[in-house]
Amino acid sequence: xxxxxxxxxxxHFVGIPKRDDFELVxxxxxxxxDGEFLVKAEWISVDPYxxxxxxxxxxxxxxxxxxxxxxxESKNSKYPVGSRVVSHKGWCDYAILSNSxxxxxxxxxxxxxxGLPMExxxxxxxxxxxxxxxxxxxxxxxxxGETVVVTGAAGAVGSIVGQIAKIKGCRVIGFAGSDxxxxxxxxxxxxxxxxNYKTENIDExxxxxxxxxxxxxxxxxxxxxxxxxxxQMNKFGRISVCGSISAYNDDPKSMPKAVVVQPSxxxxxxxxxxxxxxxxxxxxxxxxxxFAEIAKWIMTGQLKTKxxxxxxxxxxxxxxxxxxxxxxxxxxxxxx
Amino acid sequence: xxxxxxxxxxxHFVGIPKRDDFELVxxxxxxxxDGEFLVKAEWISVDPYxxxxxxxxxxxxxxxxxxxxxxxESKNSKYPVGSRVVSHKGWCDYAILSNSxxxxxxxxxxxxxxGLPMExxxxxxxxxxxxxxxxxxxxxxxxxGETVVVTGAAGAVGSIVGQIAKIKGCRVIGFAGSDxxxxxxxxxxxxxxxxNYKTENIDExxxxxxxxxxxxxxxxxxxxxxxxxxxQMNKFGRISVCGSISAYNDDPKSMPKAVVVQPSxxxxxxxxxxxxxxxxxxxxxxxxxxFAEIAKWIMTGQLKTKxxxxxxxxxxxxxxxxxxxxxxxxxxxxxx
Numbered sequence: 001x002x003x004x005x006x007x008x009x010x011x012h013f014v015g016i017p018k019r020d021d022f023e024l025v026x027x028x029x030x031x032x033x034d035g036e037f038l039v040k041a042e043w044i045s046v047d048p049y050x051x052x053x054x055x056x057x058x059x060x061x062x063x064x065x066x067x068x069x070x071x072x073e074s075k076n077s078k079y080p081v082g083s084r085v086v087s088h089k090g091w092c093d094y095a096i097l098s099n100s101x102x103x104x105x106x107x108x109x110x111x112x113x114x115g116l117p118m119e120x121x122x123x124x125x126x127x128x129x130x131x132x133x134x135x136x137x138x139x140x141x142x143x144x145g146e147t148v149v150v151t152g153a154a155g156a157v158g159s160i161v162g163q164i165a166k167i168k169g170c171r172v173i174g175f176a177g178s179d180x181x182x183x184x185x186x187x188x189x190x191x192x193x194x195x196n197y198k199t200e201n202i203d204e205x206x207x208x209x210x211x212x213x214x215x216x217x218x219x220x221x222x223x224x225x226x227x228x229x230x231x232q233m234n235k236f237g238r239i240s241v242c243g244s245i246s247a248y249n250d251d252p253k254s255m256p257k258a259v260v261v262q263p264s265x266x267x268x269x270x271x272x273x274x275x276x277x278x279x280x281x282x283x284x285x286x287x288x289x290x291f292a293e294i295a296k297w298i299m300t301g302q303l304k305t306k307x308x309x310x311x312x313x314x315x316x317x318x319x320x321x322x323x324x325x326x327x328x329x330x331x332x333x334x335x336x
Numbered sequence: 337x338x339x340x341x342x343x344x345x346x347x348h349f350v351g352i353p354k355r356d357d358f359e360l361v362x363x364x365x366x367x368x369x370d371g372e373f374l375v376k377a378e379w380i381s382v383d384p385y386x387x388x389x390x391x392x393x394x395x396x397x398x399x400x401x402x403x404x405x406x407x408x409e410s411k412n413s414k415y416p417v418g419s420r421v422v423s424h425k426g427w428c429d430y431a432i433l434s435n436s437x438x439x440x441x442x443x444x445x446x447x448x449x450x451g452l453p454m455e456x457x458x459x460x461x462x463x464x465x466x467x468x469x470x471x472x473x474x475x476x477x478x479x480x481g482e483t484v485v486v487t488g489a490a491g492a493v494g495s496i497v498g499q500i501a502k503i504k505g506c507r508v509i510g511f512a513g514s515d516x517x518x519x520x521x522x523x524x525x526x527x528x529x530x531x532n533y534k535t536e537n538i539d540e541x542x543x544x545x546x547x548x549x550x551x552x553x554x555x556x557x558x559x560x561x562x563x564x565x566x567x568q569m570n571k572f573g574r575i576s577v578c579g580s581i582s583a584y585n586d587d588p589k590s591m592p593k594a595v596v597v598q599p600s601x602x603x604x605x606x607x608x609x610x611x612x613x614x615x616x617x618x619x620x621x622x623x624x625x626x627f628a629e630i631a632k633w634i635m636t637g638q639l640k641t642k643x644x645x646x647x648x649x650x651x652x653x654x655x656x657x658x659x660x661x662x663x664x665x666x667x668x669x670x671x672x
Contacts, residue, residue: 056603222598244598257593262558262580265610267392272608274601 002029002038002072006092007063007316013054016324019317022063029096036098037079039069044091044313044334045122046320047156048220048245063091066122068110084110086121091316093336106281111291116298117307123331124160124298124305125291131242131277132160133290137168138280139240139273140216144169147210149229152220153194154181156331157242160294161218162191163303170216173209175202175225177326184329189304202228213237221245224258231264241274245324306330338365338374338408342428343399343652349390352660355653358399365432372434373415375405380427380649380670381458382656383492384581399427402458404446420446422457427652429672442617447627452634453643459667460496460634460641461627467578467613468496469626473504474616475576475609476552480505483546485565488556489530490517492667493578496630497554498527499639506552509545511538511561513662520665525640538564549573557581560594567600575608581660642666 008023032038045066053064069085076099079085087107089095097107110121120126135157142148148165152158153174162185165172174185174194185194193209195202202225206214213234219226222244230239247255264270280286297303308328310319316334323332344359368374381402389400405421412435415421423443425431433443446457456462471493478484484501488494489510498521501508510521510530521530529545531538538561542550549570555562558580566575600606616622633639644664646655652670659668 052599052603219598222596226598241598241601243602244596247596247599255595255599258596259591260558260562260580260594261597262555262562262577262610263388263591265577265608266579266612267388268610269612269615270610272601274598274604274606276602276605279605 001031002094003027004029004092004094005313006090008060009054009057009063010060012059013051016321017051017054017317022317023060029094032073032075032096033098034075035100036096037074037076037085038072038094038096039085039087039089040072041067041069041089041093041095041313041336042084043068043119043122044316044336045127046316046323046332046334047128048243048324050320051324052243064088065090066127067092067095068118068121069095069097079109084118084121086110086126093313106278108285108287111288111295113295114299116295117305119307119309119331119333119335120298120305122333123156123307124303125295127277127287128156128331129160129294130280130287130290132157132164133294134277134280134286135240135242135275136161136164136216136218139275140218140238142168142170142216145171146215147171147173147212148216148218149173149175149206149210149214150218150220151175151197151225151229152243152245153185153191154178154329155220155326156328158218158220159185159189159306159330160303163189163297165216166190167297167302171210173206173214175221181329184306197225203232206232216240218242219244222247222258223256227259227261227264230261230268230270233264233268233270235268237268237270239270239272241272308332309335311335337367338430339363340365340428340430341649342426344396345390345393345399346396348395349387352657353387353390353653358653359396365430368409368411368432369434370411371436372432373410373412373421374408374430374432375421375423375425376408377403377405377425377429377431377649377672378420379404379455379458380652380672381463382652382659382668382670383464384579384660386656387660388579400424401426402463403428404454404457405431405433415445420454420457422446422462429649442614444621444623447624447631450631450635452631453641455643455645455667455669455671456634456641458669459492459643460639461631463613463623464492464667465496465630466616466623466626468493468500469630470613470616470622471576471578471611472497472500472552472554475611476554476574478504478506478552481507482551483507483509483548484552484554485509485511485542485546485550486554486556487511487533487561487565488579488581489521489527490514490665491556491662492664494554494556495521495525495642495666496639499525499633501552502526503633503638507546509542509550511557517665520642533561539568542568552576554578555580558594559592563595563597563600566597566604566606569600569604569606571604573604573606575606577608577610644668645671647671
């Protein structure tokens with residue numbers, strides 16, 4: 001018998017999620033059956049969507065999320081003992097997986113990272129990377145020479161989007177929430193310009209940074225900053241809406257207001273599309289295409305990654321809250 | 337020498353346009369040159385975009401807009417005396433047109449309306465119809481059986497969009513601003529449901545009218561009502577943004593606020609696109625395609641039209657203000 005622990009969300013969050021909204025439950029896993037395999041979590045991801053989905057998910061629920069698990073026992077030849085599995089089993093230290101679970105949730109053998117740090121499999125070479133890769137390239141359809149703006153630019157997805165835009169020959173402007181992040185974006189990641197949205201006049205700073213206007217906007221935050229950016233877009237500009245983290249801590253019944261986007265949409269003839277990265281996983285799984293391209297870019301030094309690592313199963317909540325507050329630069333992950 | 341009159345906009349509007357913002361200028365037209373022709377306006381259109389574009393147009397300017405002109409003199413074999421021309425010469429009683437003007441602005445021989453009322457050439461079988469036809473079909477891509485919502489549903493464009501949606505086999509719900517308009521939409525035009533947004537709870541009324549959710553939304557108004565509608569859209573819903581009349585009388589530097597749209601965009605994976613109907617006129621002119629289809633629908637009784645007619649060149653301003661206030665049911669036009 002294996003003793004397992006998992007975080008159960010007991011309630012719908014009000015504002016910033018509280019420690020008491022979660023319960024750490026200990027329980028015994030049953031013996032594995034044919035087709036099943038047991039994994040021990042080695043890395044667990046914390047992401048903004050965990051906050052956002054809370055409003056739509058009936059409570060109580062086991063906290064979902066991506067994790068890397070090492071197979072401990074197996075009655076499934078595809079996942080032998082010692083192999084590693086990326087699954088959406090979330091904040092638990094042990095879990096039983098199976099083929100039937102694979103059919104409904106995203107579950108796959110960890111790709112060969114060729115010496116790259118393992119935690120990238122739940123970051124830049126995982127869901128995060130696929131989100132940046134498909135969400136930017138498929139929806140913004142950037143062309144070399146165009147100007148691209150990214151909000152949440154120092155976050156896990158934003159920092160990859162900006163670098164992919166540079167690889168594709170675009171001029172890239174990022175918005176982030178601290179001078180340290182701005183420095184990192186400009187000096188380490190090669191953004192053409194980064195702007196601290198907390199201290200600068202967004203409208204004026206963007207006009208100065210993008211005198212020819214904005215062609216593509218990758219939106220992680222929503223709200224007023226997005227309206228301002230959209231007002232500076234060029235005709236036929238494209239907006240990919242990945243998230244709206246500025247609203248995630250708000251009550252879904254009393255969401256924040258911002259200046260309306262419709263006038264810019266009409267007069268600039270803009271196209272705006274929201275997406276969930278799952279659309280490129282099922283029914284056809286295109287994530288490996290993103291992983292291969294991104295891994296290649298990392299190895300050739302064209303794309304830099306940064307992990308913001310918290311250690312310990314007991315610290316997942318703190319890592320989550322810190323990520324929501326923007327403490328991380330790069331991808332927030334927890335080492336178990 | 338022909339004495340002509342035109343409305344010149346002297347200033348940028350503040351709130352509702354004032355009579356004094358316009359100057360009625362009398363002037364003499366020069367003799368026509370080779371390639372030119374003189375038209376006498378018979379019908380002149382008033383449309384919401386005339387309010388909206390004011391903010392972006394350097395003043396003073398001649399008030400633009402569609403009109404139907406009867407050719408009085410001609411040195412252009414394409415436009416002989418007695419033929420009729422649809423041009424964007426706006427609020428003037430006489431104008432000189434030419435091929436060079438045709439190259440930069442939308443100008444064309446009035447299509448053969450086969451006995452339909454002539455004013456339709458600046459309405460349902462004109463720019464208004466093309467706007468509804470392309471803006472709805474090309475951007476919303478409606479499928480039979482889907483639920484379509486239209487705001488500004490009793491307006492010139494909205495009333496056509498709803499009827500095209502019915503022709504395409506959709507369930508159609510319209511929002512309008514009076515009980516008389518609601519009656520007209522349900523009893524005359526065959527909308528499945530019309531809702532008075534001024535007196536009903538928009539969220540609840542729409543939930544009752546669209547229990548299976550909304551697939552396509554044709555947005556004429558923008559603002560808070562649009563956010564509410566978008567929150568009830570189905571996955572992969574499409575939004576065509578034609579206008580944002582709710583914001584047109586506001587200062588462009590202090591536009592109204594509404595609840596943010598980004599959360600719905602992401603979680604429902606919505607696609608939203610703003611458009612100007614000129615994109616289907618130049619470089620390739622596809623408007624005749626819309627005109628032929630719409631004229632056919634009118635003749636077979638599948639599409640009903642209504643003109644809200646004001647008489648007199650001196651009354652154009654009043655017709656314009658009335659249209660902005662929603663006095664019209666159907667297309668507002670002025671008979672000269």
